[in-house]
Amino acid sequence: MTAVIEVSCINCDMCVPECPNQAIFMGAQHYQVDAELCTECEGFYDNPTCIAVCPIDCIEIV
Ligand code: SF4
């Protein structure tokens, strides 16, 4: 399971500094999540914090 950022991401930067694992990086068109680094925030937050802060709700857990 990992967070995935959808193509509707507006690159607002809100989620980037919130990730405890530095798993979010700028891809070719929009931010993406490195599935090797994403732990769904386990040990840091009760729920994925990137999802909590995203203003347009474009992140999902898959
Ligand atoms: S779910 Fe947590 S660890 Fe995974 S990308 Fe989002 S903020 Fe980072």
Ligand code: SF4
């Ligand atoms: S908070 Fe949402 S819209 Fe903003 S950069 Fe992150 S994924 Fe994209």
